[in-house]
Amino acid sequence: MRASRVCLVILLMAALGMCAAGAVFAQSPPAAAPPVGAAPPGATPAPAPPAKIDTGDTAWVLMSSALVLLMTAPGLALFYGGMVRQKNALGTLMHSFIILALISVQWVLWGYTLAFGPDKGGIIGGLEWVGLRGVGAEPNAAYAATIPHQAFMLFQMMFAVITPALITGAFAERKKFSTFIVFVLAWATLVYDPLAHWVWGDGGWLHKLGALDFAGGTVVHISSGVSALAAVLVIGKRRGYGQQPMPPHNLPLTVMGASLLWFGWFGFNAGSALGANGLAVHAFTTTNTAAAAAALGWMLTEWSSRGKPTVLGAASGAVAGLVAITPAAGFVTPMAALIIGGLAGVLCYTACNMKTKLGYDDSLDVVGVHGIGGTWGALATGIFASKAVNEGGANGLLYGEPGQLWKQVVAVAATLVLGFVMTFVILKVLDAIMGLRITEDDEMAGLDLSQHSETAYALGGSSYGEYGMSGPGAGAFAEAMKAAQAKRPAH
Amino acid sequence: MKKIEAIIKPFKLDDVKEALTGIGVIGMTVSEVRGFGRQKGHTELYRGGEYTVDFLPKIKIEVVVPDSLVDKVSGVLAGAAKTGNIGDGKIFVHPVDTAIRIRTGERDESAL
Numbered sequence: 001m002r003a004s005r006v007c008l009v010i011l012l013m014a015a016l017g018m019c020a021a022g023a024v025f026a027q028s029p030p031a032a033a034p035p036v037g038a039a040p041p042g043a044t045p046a047p048a049p050p051a052k053i054d055t056g057d058t059a060w061v062l063m064s065s066a067l068v069l070l071m072t073a074p075g076l077a078l079f080y081g082g083m084v085r086q087k088n089a090l091g092t093l094m095h096s097f098i099i100l101a102l103i104s105v106q107w108v109l110w111g112y113t114l115a116f117g118p119d120k121g122g123i124i125g126g127l128e129w130v131g132l133r134g135v136g137a138e139p140n141a142a143y144a145a146t147i148p149h150q151a152f153m154l155f156q157m158m159f160a161v162i163t164p165a166l167i168t169g170a171f172a173e174r175k176k177f178s179t180f181i182v183f184v185l186a187w188a189t190l191v192y193d194p195l196a197h198w199v200w201g202d203g204g205w206l207h208k209l210g211a212l213d214f215a216g217g218t219v220v221h222i223s224s225g226v227s228a229l230a231a232v233l234v235i236g237k238r239r240g241y242g243q244q245p246m247p248p249h250n251l252p253l254t255v256m257g258a259s260l261l262w263f264g265w266f267g268f269n270a271g272s273a274l275g276a277n278g279l280a281v282h283a284f285t286t287t288n289t290a291a292a293a294a295a296l297g298w299m300l301t302e303w304s305s306r307g308k309p310t311v312l313g314a315a316s317g318a319v320a321g322l323v324a325i326t327p328a329a330g331f332v333t334p335m336a337a338l339i340i341g342g343l344a345g346v347l348c349y350t351a352c353n354m355k356t357k358l359g360y361d362d363s364l365d366v367v368g369v370h371g372i373g374g375t376w377g378a379l380a381t382g383i384f385a386s387k388a389v390n391e392g393g394a395n396g397l398l399y400g401e402p403g404q405l406w407k408q409v410v411a412v413a414a415t416l417v418l419g420f421v422m423t424f425v426i427l428k429v430l431d432a433i434m435g436l437r438i439t440e441d442d443e444m445a446g447l448d449l450s451q452h453s454e455t456a457y458a459l460g461g462s463s464y465g466e467y468g469m470s471g472p473g474a475g476a477f478a479e480a481m482k483a484a485q486a487k488r489p490a491h
Numbered sequence: 492m493k494k495i496e497a498i499i500k501p502f503k504l505d506d507v508k509e510a511l512t513g514i515g516v517i518g519m520t521v522s523e524v525r526g527f528g529r530q531k532g533h534t535e536l537y538r539g540g541e542y543t544v545d546f547l548p549k550i551k552i553e554v555v556v557p558d559s560l561v562d563k564v565s566g567v568l569a570g571a572a573k574t575g576n577i578g579d580g581k582i583f584v585h586p587v588d589t590a591i592r593i594r595t596g597e598r599d600e601s602a603l
Contacts (some may be wrong), residue, residue, distance in 0.1 A: 245539050245542045
């Protein structure tokens with residue numbers, strides 16, 4: 001092991017050790033006393049809630065948590081996996097899958113407390129809840145008065161999982177796996193956790209400002225989109241980009257992934273109502289409507305401009321619509337969702353096509369879909385939000401409040417700056433310590449073989465895969481055939 | 492003996508097989524290949540990119556026959572594989588030195 005890698009592993013272990021020690025040894029803090037009537041992120045504020053657990057709300061939030069997990073694995077995994085070349089299929093799937101494991105651990109150790117813990121200066125949460133200390137069955141009324149605090153934590157965990165997974169699309173097919181792991185942990189801690197605190201944390205400065213983000217347009221989509229942009233600028237293009245064709249190797253997987261994303265997004269958006277109530281139903285409706293409008297929008301735009309409606313386009317369009325409606329789902333009407341989705345389809349299609357003109361290799365269009373789609377959605381929220389839909393929200397431009405749009409702009413700008421700058425810095429540091437890219441030979445061989453020593457498709461099983469290899473059991477097959485032959489009468 | 496190697500359009504395989512077995516050809520080897528001649532390829536669209544695929548899927552049939560049957564077999568083959576459109580394919584005839592049946596050891600024409 002190289003010295004730099006040993007140092008990093010030791011640092012990581014030390015950090016984990018300190019958190020665990022802190023969790024075990026420090027005094028437990030007094031229970032957070034939230035201001036009564038404070039609006040939980042996205043939900044309608046209940047009048048002076050006595051923190052009592054509602055079984056329907058809890059069941060729905062738990063189910064939503066599982067739905068959002070599904071969005072990462074296998075939703076996003078398949079969506080991205082199908083779009084890369086065959087030699088990189090497993091490596092790409094692994095990105096999403098292992099982020100699920102990495103962030104599940106990071107979240108319960110220090111991620112949740114940094115994002116949602118007791119506020120420090122509007123910027124970050126404290127470490128009082130490290131190791132989930134103080135996070136139990138009792139509801140936290142500042143966030144969700146009718147479900148156990150742990151349920152809220154779980155739900156938020158799945159958002160923290162999918163956000164870094166989105167970025168992986170930008171540097172697909174060329175990132176070193178070891179550096180990737182460190183990057184994910186660093187990004188989650190230095191970008192996602194603070195940003196989640198700003199927008200959703202009790203006391204976070206964007207939350208106090210009144211910027212609206214129902215389910216994560218800024219926190220999840222704009223942040224991943226702009227971070228992806230920083231990543232492609234630092235990491236550089238795939239070798240052969242622009243000269244060699246790099247078409248998707250398995251679009252059925254991509255469509256499967258997009259469908260799972262659509263399905264899971266009901267947990268993402270409707271679950272953000274944090275209750276089994278009318279608001280959740282409303283968010284469900286706007287989510288589906290926007291996705292549908294966007295799929296059609298993209299498809300029709302592509303059909304008229306390039307002559308054919310592609311399956312990849314329809315799938316991408318649906319995702320773009322889902323991205324755009326994310327910050328708006330619980331604040332806008334279904335008719336507004338039609339417009340938001342439809343325009344998202346057109347805008348994101350255009351953005352993806354501009355990629356070649358701007359000259360960067362955002363392999364799976366994270367910037368075009370999540371960055372642009374999320375920005376449009378956040379701004380659209382400032383235009384279309386209506387208190388008639390959600391009293392806990394606000395009115396947007398169309399309902400007489402141009403100020404709301406300005407708040408959205410501030411939130412978008414803050415996200416863009418944090419995401420871009422911090423990602424840039426993290427990647428530059430990692431490049432110096434560990435190197436970001438795989439070697440040219442490894443890039444030719446593909447991630448699957450070079451990073452994982454595996455092949456995704458040993459297809460033609462008996463005709464090629466098994467016989468071409470030597471290894472455990474290879475000789476045994478020939479022996480078994482001989483024995484079977486000896487028993488058969490000669491013909 | 493001669494090996495008759497034919498590159499044909501994939502959907503014509505059944506017609507060719509029926510025709511050949513109909514005149515007494517007992518065995519053949521078939522492989523999936525790609526190629527082009529005068530037939531143009533096609534374009535595929537993925538997100539921002541347009542990809543031109545020049546190589547078209549074809550089927551290659553190989554049959555080894557005694558010299559006396561070369562003309563008859565290639566005639567029947569060509570007739571069955573023909574559609575009249577560009578891309579129908581080509582037939583090549585190669586000389587074969589020896590043929591051996593693996594199971595019995597028979598050689599040359601008795602191996603066919």
